[in-house]
Amino acid sequence: QVQLVESGGGLVQAGGSLRLTCVASGSIFSVYGMGWYRQGPGKARELVASIDNFETSADTEYGDSMRGRFTISRNSAKRTAYLDMSRLKPDDSGIYFCTANIKRTTWEDRSDYWGQGTQVTVSS
Numbered sequence: 779q780v781q782l783v784e785s786g787g788g789l790v791q792a793g794g795s796l797r798l799t800c801v802a803s804g805s806i807f808s809v810y811g812m813g814w815y816r817q818g819p820g821k822a823r824e825l826v827a828s829i830d831n832f833e834t835s836a837d838t839e840y841g842d843s844m845r846g847r848f849t850i851s852r853n854s855a856k857r858t859a860y861l862d863m864s865r866l867k868p869d870d871s872g873i874y875f876c877t878a879n880i881k882r883t884t885w886e887d888r889s890d891y892w893g894q895g896t897q898v899t900v901s902s
Contacts, residue, residue, distance in 0.1 A: 780804040780891045784876045787896030790866055794900070798861040800876030800893060809833060810888055811879040812852060812859035816898070818872035826850075826874065827861060843869075866900045874898050 786798040802809060813828030827850035830837045838850055849862045859876065876893040 782876045782893035784893045784896040787898045789899045792902050795864040800859045802857040802878050805882050808881045813877050814861050816872040816874045868900045868902045871900045
């Protein structure tokens with residue numbers, strides 16, 4: 779079993795900051811990537827940020843509206859990803875989901891896993 783547990787969501791005023799944390803645990807051989815998606819009310823789920831090559835070069839990617847305001851980072855030894863969000867806007871409100879691409883054993887293929895999500899609300 780693989781579990782992804784997010785934390786750090788909450789209510790913040792526009793212009794404020796939040797840090798989200800996602801910890802991967804369970805039967806894990808290797809983590810290849812971790813990232814964050816979000817889904818606002820009545821909106822499709824969209825990429826916030828991701829880290830590929832999680833245990834090596836940690837290549838990052840961001841959604842267009844997040845670039846310059848959000849920073850994704852990781853602690854590969856702790857299998858943890860962080861999302862530092864600054865200059866938050868009401869449009870950033872939504873449920874933020876952590877996702878990870880993980881190989882559980884040497885003989886299994888990689889699979890994508892999702893956390894339950896954490897609510898971020900930005901008040902104007």
